[in-house]
Structures are given as structure tokens and as C-alpha cells.
Amino acid sequence: MKNLLVAEIFRNIAKILTIKEDNPFRIRAYEKAAQNIESLNEDIERIIQENRLTEIPGIGEDLADKIKEITSTGTLKSYEDLKKTVPGGILDLLNIPSVGPKTAKLLYEKLKIKNIEELEKAIKEKRLEGIFGIKEKTIENILKGIELLKKGKERMSLAVAMQLAEEFIKILKKLNEVKKISCAGSLRRQKETVRDIDILVISNNPQKVMDTFVSIPLVKEVLAKGITKASVRTKDDVQVDCRIVKEDSFGAALLYFTGSKNFNIKLRQLAIKKGFKINEYGVFRKERFVAGKTEEEIFKLLGMAYIEPELREDNGEIELALKDSLPKLIELKEIKSDLHIHSNWSDGGNTIEEIVDYCMKKNYSYIAITDHSQSLKVAGGLNKEKLKRKKLEIERINKKLKNFRVLYGAEVDIDSEGKLDYDNDTLKEFDIVIAAIHTGFKQSKEKLTSRLIKAADNKYVHIIAHPTGRLFGVREAYEIDMEKLLNVCRDTNTALEINAFPQRLDLNDLHCRMAKEKKVKLAIGTDAHTLDQLDTINLGVSVARRGWLEKKDILNSLNLEELVKTIKK
Ligand code: DGT
Numbered sequence: 001m002k003n004l005l006v007a008e009i010f011r012n013i014a015k016i017l018t019i020k021e022d023n024p025f026r027i028r029a030y031e032k033a034a035q036n037i038e039s040l041n042e043d044i045e046r047i048i049q050e051n052r053l054t055e056i057p058g059i060g061e062d063l064a065d066k067i068k069e070i071t072s073t074g075t076l077k078s079y080e081d082l083k084k085t086v087p088g089g090i091l092d093l094l095n096i097p098s099v100g101p102k103t104a105k106l107l108y109e110k111l112k113i114k115n116i117e118e119l120e121k122a123i124k125e126k127r128l129e130g131i132f133g134i135k136e137k138t139i140e141n142i143l144k145g146i147e148l149l150k151k152g153k154e155r156m157s158l159a160v161a162m163q164l165a166e167e168f169i170k171i172l173k174k175l176n177e178v179k180k181i182s183c184a185g186s187l188r189r190q191k192e193t194v195r196d197i198d199i200l201v202i203s204n205n206p207q208k209v210m211d212t213f214v215s216i217p218l219v220k221e222v223l224a225k226g227i228t229k230a231s232v233r234t235k236d237d238v239q240v241d242c243r244i245v246k247e248d249s250f251g252a253a254l255l256y257f258t259g260s261k262n263f264n265i266k267l268r269q270l271a272i273k274k275g276f277k278i279n280e281y282g283v284f285r286k287e288r289f290v291a292g293k294t295e296e297e298i299f300k301l302l303g304m305a306y307i308e309p310e311l312r313e314d315n316g317e318i319e320l321a322l323k324d325s326l327p328k329l330i331e332l333k334e335i336k337s338d339l340h341i342h343s344n345w346s347d348g349g350n351t352i353e354e355i356v357d358y359c360m361k362k363n364y365s366y367i368a369i370t371d372h373s374q375s376l377k378v379a380g381g382l383n384k385e386k387l388k389r390k391k392l393e394i395e396r397i398n399k400k401l402k403n404f405r406v407l408y409g410a411e412v413d414i415d416s417e418g419k420l421d422y423d424n425d426t427l428k429e430f431d432i433v434i435a436a437i438h439t440g441f442k443q444s445k446e447k448l449t450s451r452l453i454k455a456a457d458n459k460y461v462h463i464i465a466h467p468t469g470r471l472f473g474v475r476e477a478y479e480i481d482m483e484k485l486l487n488v489c490r491d492t493n494t495a496l497e498i499n500a501f502p503q504r505l506d507l508n509d510l511h512c513r514m515a516k517e518k519k520v521k522l523a524i525g526t527d528a529h530t531l532d533q534l535d536t537i538n539l540g541v542s543v544a545r546r547g548w549l550e551k552k553d554i555l556n557s558l559n560l561e562e563l564v565k566t567i568k569k
Pocket residue numbers: 184185186187193194195196198256257258259260261264265
């Protein structure tokens with residue numbers, strides 16, 4: 001797949017053009033194209049073959065030609081030429097969140113800093129201080145940014161890990177010699193970030209599996225290769241381990257390598273108390289093998305209910321499993337709608353009808369079209385005049401639909417003082433309103449909390465979207481008083497969103513669990529701007545499951561009548 005390569009080149013072009021203070025529309029076009037290509041979930045080369053490039057939002061003939069050149073030659077002549085016009089390494093500086101083109105230029109011109117190492121050194125030697133245009137706060141933010149960038153490289157997002165693991169598993173699964181295959185580790189527990197990928201296989205011909213595994217095209221380097229275990233590093237610098245285990249031990253190995261480590265330790269202690277020894281080969285009583293083929297039989301033997309991988313963190317789940325009173329976690333098939341979708345009325349790529357078609361195929365029974373509000377001009381926010389037309393359009397579509405309904409919604413901006421971007425008379429017209437912060441992330445904890453609380457307090461706001469604002473590798477969550485917000489949400493019957501956009505996953509699992517304890521409802525929304533982004537709903541479900549949530553906790557698992565009743569304030 002060359003999707004990421006194309007996206008990276010387009011993004012770099014946008015960065016170089018920004019340094020050169022080129023036309024903002026041109027810059028935005030490259031950024032947008034990069035974003036859309038990155039979020040495709042099909043191979044761009046297939047799209048080329050089927051002549052569908054210009055169907056991707058933001059891709060015209062010119063960019064389509066560029067994409068073809070990149071996929072066939074691995075790069076782009078005009079990009080290589082453009083690169084020569086700025087000092088090398090300066091692009092790396094721009095990868096640091098909080099270092100914009102202006103700062104990068106300043107660092108280069110004043111201090112000859114060309115890369116991240118030189119920048120770190122200069123900060124340590126206090127050479128940035130006193131440079132005109134660089135404030136103390138800027139230096140602090142640069143340091144934080146460098147750390148975030150390093151952390152982002154250490155662990156990948158769940159979405160990336162899932163995609164990568166799937167590619168490996170897809171190839172191995174094709175072998176007749178593979179009898180069973182599963183991922184393990186943090187990926188199987190669906191943790192929001194994953195360090196490396198663990199794969200387990202049952203096979204009667206380990207040699208063949210190992211040979212195939214190390215020669216998968218994604219592999220850059222073979223780190224180790226034995227008879228039943230191999231480790232490789234992929235082109236994106238991710239480590240993937242593959243282990244072959246015996247059929248009788250598969251469950252025990254899966255349990256062991258799924259972890260978490262703390263969960264394993266607790267389980268092992270429990271086994272000892274019950275007179276067993278448990279390891280990656282099986283469960284033993286006085287050296288005699290008594291179970292190991294499946295996880296289910298092991299849990300049963302230990303006298304406990306099956307614990308879903310997402311719960312295995314030693315957060316109380318073992319104790320509940322012993323009493324057979326674990327929550328019954330929400331499942332993807334129980335999701336009946338998506339409550340956060342952008343159409344081409346604002347900055348989305350598709351018409352409402354296209355979105356409806358796609359969602360009907362997903363077996364949803366209703367959706368909310370939640371375009372941006374008026375002051376978010378960069379995202380095509382809707383003024384009152386456009387809202388009127390949009391409402392009519394939705395009414396027209398609903399008339400034609402059977403067993404499906406489009407909710408007239410909005411994602412309303414919360415301004416820096418906590419004021420909403422539409423007046424109450426406008427808000428009252430919507431079927432569903434989600435409110436969110438899009439600017440002023442650097443305000444104090446108190447201020448940010450009070451903005452969210454003010455929004456939750458509004459009679460017409462049903463959901464607070466992406467409540468902590470984090471973006472993996474770009475921005476940490478801003479600090480808010482979650483407890484205080486949850487209390488207000490409970491008292492005002494306002495739900496919080498689990499935003500399923502791959503770089504957000506916001507709320508996170510821990511906050512979900514806090515919300516559940518406070519009896520605050522959650523809404524899973526994809527924040528989709530293209531059709532295939534609607535498919536990331538599963539990531540939101542993963543977060544919800546890790547947060548112990550059940551069907552009754554999730555707004556969009558309700559049918560439409562129940563939803564309407566439940567969100568009423
Ligand atoms: P990661 O890779 O940091 O995202 O997280 P994990 O949980 O995948 O960690 P990893 O890859 O180091 O190990 C995979 C599993 O193997 C882990 O979840 C539990 C098990 N494991 C690893 N080290 C130990 C250990 O020292 N003791 C026990 N009991 N289990 C371990």
C-alpha cells in the first residue's frame with residue numbers, strides 16, 4: 001500500500017509551501033488531499049487501476065497525475081525540486097507539534113538549527129533564550145512537542161496497529177499450513193496505543209510459516225528467526241513477533257501473550273491458590289497437563305467467567321469474573337447509528353444522500369448529520385440561511401426513506417468564553433446538537449472546564465464532542481476537571497462523546513468508566529468527513545469496551561424513539 005507515502009509527500013509539500021509563504025489555498029489543497037488519502041481504507045493503487053482517483057474528495061486531475069507518478073516511481077519530480085529550495089532537515093523541525101513554519105525559519109536563520117537533535121542541544125545550552133520572536137513559553141512548548149513526537153514514534157495508534165496486523169495475518173492465513181492464527185498483546189486488548197505486534201499461530205509446519213513470515217513485503221529487517229519464533233521490523237519501524245505454538249497450548253499461549261502483565265500476575269497467583277500452575281504452555285496440576293487448548297477452558301477450570309481481552313488490565317475484572325458478574329460489553333453489532341457525521345454542507349466530502357446509502361448498508365437505522373457551525377469558517381460552518389436550506393433538504397430525504405431517518409444536527413462551536421455559536425432559537429430547531437471546543441486549547445484547566453460546563457448547561461445541547469481535545473502525535477489532551485464536568489452532565493442529562501476518529505479516541509477508556517460510574521451516557525461518533533471514515537466506528541466501540549460500557553450506556557445503541565426520549569432535557 002502506498003497510501004501513506006502519497007499522503008506524506010503531499011503533507012511535506014504543504015509544509016514547504018508554508019515556509020515559502022505560498023498561496024494559502026494551494027497549501028490547504030495539499031493538506032486536505034493528504035488527510036483524505038491517509039484515511040482511505042482501500043489501496044490507492046486499486047483506485048488508480050479502476051480510474052477512480054478523482055472521486056476522492058479534494059483530488060482533481062492535477063493531483064491525480066501526481067499520485068500516479070508517486071505510486072509508479074516512489075517519488076515526485078516536482079517535490080524533489082521543491083525540497084532543494086529549503087535547507088535539509090528543516091522539514092523535520094516542522095514535524096514537531098507547536099513548531100510552525102515561522103519558528104522553523106527563525107531557528108534556521110538565527111541559529112543555523114537544521115534538525116531536531118540540534119534543536120534539543122540548542123535548548124539545553126539555552127541558546128534560544130533572548131532570540132527575538134521566541135518567548136519562554138514557546139521554548140517550553142517546543143520541548144513538550146519533541147517529547148510528544150518521540151512518544152508517538154514509540155507507540156502507534158490502535159488503528160495503524162490493526163491495519164498492519166491485518167496485512168500480516170491476511171498473508172499467513174492463506175497458507176494451508178496455518179491451522180489457526182490470532183493477534184495477542186496490547187492489540188488484542190484494543191489498547192489505544194500499541195508498541196509492537198504479537199501474532200500466534202498453530203501449524204504442523206513451523207518452518208514454512210516462519211519462512212513466509214520473514215519474507216512478507218512489508219518487512220524491512222529480520223531481527224531474529226528460530227524454529228518457532230521470529231521477529232521482524234517493518235518499513236515503518238514497527239516490530240512484529242510471530243510465535244508458533246502447539247494446538248494443545250494455543251489457549252494458554254494466547255492468554256499469556258495477550259496479557260496484560262499485571263493481569264497475568266494476578267491470574268497466576270489465583271491459579272496457585274487453587275492448586276494449579278499456569279504458564280504459556282498450559283495449566284498444570286502437579287506437573288500434569290490439565291488444560292490449555294482454549295482460553296475458555298482455562299477460565300472455566302479456574303472457576304471464573306470468561307474475561308474479554310479488553311478488560312484484562314487487573315482493574316477489578318478478575319474479582320468480578322470469580323463472582324460471574326462482569327459487565328456484558330457493548331458490541332459493534334449493537335450500534336444502530338452514528339451521531340457525528342459531516343456532509344458536504346460543511347467540510348465533508350459527500351452528500352447527505354450518499355452518506356445515507358452507505359449507512360443503510362451498515363445496518364444503521366438512523367444517523368445525525370452534524371455539520372460545523374457558522375464561525376468555523378475554515379471548516380465551511382453553516383450560517384442561518386444555509387441551515388434553513390439544509391433542514392429542507394433533510395426533510396426531503398426523510399420523506400423518501402423507509403425504516404431509516406436522518407437527524408438534523410449540528411456540531412456547534414463553543415467559543416473561548418463558553419458561548420455557543422448559534423442562539424437558542426436556532427439551536428432549538430435541531431433534532432440533535434453536539435457542542436465542541438475547536439480553539440483556545442491552551443487556556444487554564446478551570447477556564448476549559450467552565451466552557452464545557454456552560455455548554456452542557458444549555459438546554460439544547462445533547463452531547464459534548466471530543467471532550468478532551470487530544471490528537472495523537474499532535475496535541476495532548478487539555479486538562480479539564482472531569483469529575484466536575486461529569487457531575488454537570490449527569491445533572492443536566494448531557495451525554496459525552498467517544499469520538500472514534502483514529503487520531504482522537506476521545507473520551508478515553510478511563511474516562512468512559514468514570515462516566516459510567518456517574519451514570520452519564522456516552523455517544524459514539526466517527527466525526528467522519530468521508531464515507532470510509534464511517535467505518536472507524538469500531539475503534540469507538542473498542543474504547544467503550546475497554547471502559548466497561550454496556551449497551552445501556554451507549555446512546556446510539558438505542559432505537560430512534562428511545563433515543564429521542566432519552567436525550568430530552
Ligand atoms: P505493548 O507492546 O507495550 O503495547 O504492550 P503488551 O501488553 O503487548 O506488552 P508486550 O508486547 O511486552 O508483551 C505481550 C504480553 O506478554 C503482555 O501483555 C503479557 C506478556 N508478558 C510480557 N512480559 C511479561 C512478564 O514479565 N510477566 C508476565 N506474566 N507476562 C508478561
